Amino acid sequence: MSTTFLTPTVSSTTMRPQPAANVAQPAVEGLDPAYIQIKDFSFSYGHSKVLHNLNLDIPERQVTAFIGPSGCGKSTLLRNLNRMNDLVDGVHHEGDILVAGHSIYDPLIEVIALRKRIGMVFQKSNPFPKSIYENVVYSLRVAGRNRKAELDEVVERSLRGAALWNEVKDRLHESAFGLSGGQMQRLCIARAIANRPEILLMDEPCSALDPIATAKVEELIHELKKEFTIVIVTHNMQQAARVSDRTAFFYLGKLIEYAQTDRIFQNPANSQTEAYVSGRFG
Amino acid sequence: MHKNDFLSSDIKPSGEGMVWITSMGLAVGLTMIVFLLGMIVYNGLEVFWPKSVVRLELKEGSTAGLRNAPAFAGEIVKTQTKAVQSLGADGGSLLRQREYQLFVGNKDVYGFGYKFIDNAEIVGESRPSEIVVAERLEYGNAIFIPKQFTLADGSVVGADDPAFTATFDRQVEEGNERRAEIRRIERDQIGAINRQLDAIRLGRRAIENKGGELSVSDRQELSDFDATVATLQAEYEILAAKARGLRELQGANKIVYTTVDGAERTLSSGDLIDYYYPNRLSFFDKVGVFVHRFWGFLSTEPREANTEGGIFPAIFGTFVMTLLMSVAVTPFGVLAAIYLREYARQGPFVRAVRVAVNNLAGVPSIVFGVFGLGFFVYFVGGNIDRLFYSLSLPTPTFGTGGVLWASLTLALMTVPVVIVATEEALAAVSRGSREGSLACGASKWQTIQRIVLPASLPGILTGLILAMARGAGEVAPLMLVGVVKLAPTLPLDGIYPFFHLERKFMHLGFHIYDLGFQSPDSEAAKPMVFATTFLLILLVVCLNLGAIMIRNHLRKKYKTSTF
Numbered sequence: 007m008s009t010t011f012l013t014p015t016v017s018s019t020t021m022r023p024q025p026a027a028n029v030a031q032p033a034v035e036g037l038d039p040a041y042i043q044i045k046d047f048s049f050s051y052g053h054s055k056v057l058h059n060l061n062l063d064i065p066e067r068q069v070t071a072f073i074g075p076s077g078c079g080k081s082t083l084l085r086n087l088n089r090m091n092d093l094v095d096g097v098h099h100e101g102d103i104l105v106a107g108h109s110i111y112d113p114l115i116e117v118i119a120l121r122k123r124i125g126m127v128f129q130k131s132n133p134f135p136k137s138i139y140e141n142v143v144y145s146l147r148v149a150g151r152n153r154k155a156e157l158d159e160v161v162e163r164s165l166r167g168a169a170l171w172n173e174v175k176d177r178l179h180e181s182a183f184g185l186s187g188g189q190m191q192r193l194c195i196a197r198a199i200a201n202r203p204e205i206l207l208m209d210e211p212c213s214a215l216d217p218i219a220t221a222k223v224e225e226l227i228h229e230l231k232k233e234f235t236i237v238i239v240t241h242n243m244q245q246a247a248r249v250s251d252r253t254a255f256f257y258l259g260k261l262i263e264y265a266q267t268d269r270i271f272q273n274p275a276n277s278q279t280e281a282y283v284s285g286r287f288g
Numbered sequence: 289m290h291k292n293d294f295l296s297s298d299i300k301p302s303g304e305g306m307v308w309i310t311s312m313g314l315a316v317g318l319t320m321i322v323f324l325l326g327m328i329v330y331n332g333l334e335v336f337w338p339k340s341v342v343r344l345e346l347k348e349g350s351t352a353g354l355r356n357a358p359a360f361a362g363e364i365v366k367t368q369t370k371a372v373q374s375l376g377a378d379g380g381s382l383l384r385q386r387e388y389q390l391f392v393g394n395k396d397v398y399g400f401g402y403k404f405i406d407n408a409e410i411v412g413e414s415r416p417s418e419i420v421v422a423e424r425l426e427y428g429n430a431i432f433i434p435k436q437f438t439l440a441d442g443s444v445v446g447a448d449d450p451a452f453t454a455t456f457d458r459q460v461e462e463g464n465e466r467r468a469e470i471r472r473i474e475r476d477q478i479g480a481i482n483r484q485l486d487a488i489r490l491g492r493r494a495i496e497n498k499g500g501e502l503s504v505s506d507r508q509e510l511s512d513f514d515a516t517v518a519t520l521q522a523e524y525e526i527l528a529a530k531a532r533g534l535r536e537l538q539g540a541n542k543i544v545y546t547t548v549d550g551a552e553r554t555l556s557s558g559d560l561i562d563y564y565y566p567n568r569l570s571f572f573d574k575v576g577v578f579v580h581r582f583w584g585f586l587s588t589e590p591r592e593a594n595t596e597g598g599i600f601p602a603i604f605g606t607f608v609m610t611l612l613m614s615v616a617v618t619p620f621g622v623l624a625a626i627y628l629r630e631y632a633r634q635g636p637f638v639r640a641v642r643v644a645v646n647n648l649a650g651v652p653s654i655v656f657g658v659f660g661l662g663f664f665v666y667f668v669g670g671n672i673d674r675l676f677y678s679l680s681l682p683t684p685t686f687g688t689g690g691v692l693w694a695s696l697t698l699a700l701m702t703v704p705v706v707i708v709a710t711e712e713a714l715a716a717v718s719r720g721s722r723e724g725s726l727a728c729g730a731s732k733w734q735t736i737q738r739i740v741l742p743a744s745l746p747g748i749l750t751g752l753i754l755a756m757a758r759g760a761g762e763v764a765p766l767m768l769v770g771v772v773k774l775a776p777t778l779p780l781d782g783i784y785p786f787f788h789l790e791r792k793f794m795h796l797g798f799h800i801y802d803l804g805f806q807s808p809d810s811e812a813a814k815p816m817v818f819a820t821t822f823l824l825i826l827l828v829v830c831l832n833l834g835a836i837m838i839r840n841h842l843r844k845k846y847k848t849s850t851f
Contacts, residue, residue, distance in 0.1 A: 088727060090723060090726065090727065093722075093723075093726070095633065095634065118729055118730070118731050119729070121726060121727055121728070121729045122728075122729035125727065125728075126723075126727035128720060128723065128724065128727075130720050132718070132720035132721050132723070132724040133724075134721060134724065134725070134738075134739055135721075135739075135742065135743055135845075144725070144728050144730070144738075145728035145729050145730075147738075148725075148728060148729060148730040148731070148734045148738070149729060194724070197724075197728065198727070198728070201728070201729065
């Protein structure tokens with residue numbers, strides 16, 4: 007994969023948060039508009055098919071939101087992007103998912119290596135029963151990187167990246183369970199970005215947070231997309247409108263509409279989309 | 289609406305009936321536990337409390353006493369009433385009669401240690417202060433009135449001599465010191481010589497087993513052996529003579545005493561272990577005697593077919609066996625549970641395995657004993673002997689019961705407990721933590737090792753606690769795989785290689801059985817049964833407390849939270 011993802015972009019003008027009017031943002035120059043390609047992808051748990059022939063391209067270093075009513079398959083699709091669904095017994099898929107042109111189902115790809123390049127933040131914050139420090143460096147430790155200087159640097163950079171550094175810098179070696187709910191979720195974000203992945207998957211990261219903590223995480227997402235390609239699943243349509251560049255609307259395992267976020271919310275092409283975003287069902 | 293209408297019957301408080309039934313269940317259980325524990329603790333500790341000795345005066349011409357004497361003495365153990373049919377004119381009505389059970393000691397004089405006596409036979413009782421209770425090497429305790437010490441130099445110290453108590457103390461102390469010295473010579477020094485002789489015997493056999501013509505070096509070695517044996521023999525003679533001399537000294541000084549019923553006896557002061565004047569003791573003296581006797585019970589070896597002395601080897605054996613069992617069962621059970629829960633594909637086969645494991649926990653323990661005997665002792669131990677200890681055959685080394693095989697048998701017996709507990713602990717680790725770890729690029733094993741196992745350690749320890757409690761209290765299988773009534777050596781001592789896993793050992797549970805049901809004198813063994821039971825429970829409680837403390841520490845360290 008290209009190394010350009012690892013260096014932050016200099017032109018931040020297009021990236022500045024623009025909460026008021028979500029103007030259309032074209033794919034950034036020089037970046038891959040189809041970084042993640044989902045091709046004819048179907049997925050089933052046992053005999054029940056939950057995703058039907060999905061096709062969508064996710065652009066590099068933008069925020070793509072998946073929305074839709076409960077059970078529409080948006081989380082399932084997200085969890086397929088880092089093959090987290092492999093853990094479930096009796097699943098199988100058809101079609102393919104490509105990241106930077108490579109199939110993630112290629113038997114030559116080690117799923118552990120794949121997950122090192124695709125970080126994930128869960129709906130329920132899940133810090134490990136360890137210190138804050140050890141939580142952040144976990145992905146480095148399991149990769150066998152134990153050099154103290156490197157770890158220290160990663161901890162500071164990641165916690166700053168997750169806007170948590172100032173709050174916890176004096177108690178890095180205390181248990182992560184001493185943090186508040188919002189801090190825990192930001193710690194999980196720090197943990198997910200510690201290993202410099204290229205993609206960050208977020209599965210309803212704010213669903214259990216209060217409005218202030220939610221605002222902080224959203225602000226963070228705006229910052230993070232300078233470096234990461236972000237895919238976020240959310241139930242909260244205002245949140246999708248606030249943070250994402252592109253939005254995909256799913257219903258009953260099918261992709262109904264996928265476009266620039268402001269088009270989805272202001273001028274949806276599909277009547278179901280319109281009904282959903284205007285709150286008439288879902 | 290009227291007030292009365294509102295308070296119609298259907299909204300009146302009805303109470304919560306089940307609370308009574310459930311609390312009764314708990315109360316019954318608690319009562320039984322408290323009663324059982326209380327009985328064991330009371331009876332177990334009461335053994336060591338010095339009781340006063342009562343001199344009973346019998347009515348004129350009574351033959352109910354000892355040796356037809358008009359009086360005798362003993363410690364009152366029990367008072368009870370019995371019903372007797374009267375022989376009077378009223379045609380055999382039932383009379384209630386009190387009777388006492390006394391510990392009279394002096395088994396060498398009477399042939400028994402306990403005696404019942406009817407209250408009707410007694411005309412007077414007193415507690416003479418000159419009565420002595422003495423612990424001695426044979427025939428249990430003696431209860432007597434001392435007369436004099438006849439010392440080796442021919443001098444006599446009478447009981448009314450002011451120096452008598454000091455002499456008594458010194459004689460007991462010297463006797464104990466000499467006994468320790470004899471033991472040191474015979475067990476440690478002569479034991480070391482015997483071990484060297486044994487090694488030479490094996491070395492010689494190894495050379496002889498080669499067969500054919502002996503090489504020069506072999507012949508040289510054989511003559512070296514002969515020379516060493518000669519030196520060792522000489523050393524042995526010296527030590528044996530020293531021990532003989534000490535033994536003679538043990539019999540040189542004698543105490544002369546009369547029992548309360550008038551029999552005169554002489555006892556070598558080397559046979560005395562301890563003594564006290566039961567009727568002279570203040571409360572604090574009694575506490576001192578209590579502590580002294582309790583400590584003696586904990587720290588010394590049994591005597592006289594286990595009915596006297598202490599139970600140190602049994603405590604130590606139980607402790608070592610339980611620890612070895614824990615060391616064996618934990619990795620085995622935890623690994624099996626990890627495979628079952630984390631790696632195996634959940635399906636009918638895994639479910640069948642799980643059912644089988646649970647059923648294994650219900651197999652009678654004696655079956656495990658038989659399996660341990662057949663598999664560990666005869667098969668594994670027999671093969672180890674053939675491969676590594678062939679020179680000492682036909683005397684088995686590992687091919688007979690021992691602490692290692694007993695521990696492994698118990699480990700096998702308790703492994704279902706550990707598997708079930710570990711599986712439950714693993715299942716309780718949240719999916720979120722696992723996925724978080726995997727999403728960080730950790731492999732399955734890294735996730736288990738770094739996240740799942742630490743979080744489930746408290747649960748695993750709970751399983752281990754249950755396993756230890758079950759293992760430490762088990763008797764039946766141990767009888768087949770290595771427990772003995774009296775083991776001359778401990779499984780762990782200062783002689784290289786320190787851990788002697790092939791040795792037979794003593795065990796508190798078996799000791800209780802042995803004392804209670806195999807003892808020649810069940811009355812004499814009864815207090816020991818209670819005391820031993822008390823200690824077994826104490827040991828299990830201590831082991832469990834240790835494990836619980838570790839568990840609480842871990843819980844604090846790895847407490848999992850979901851928000």
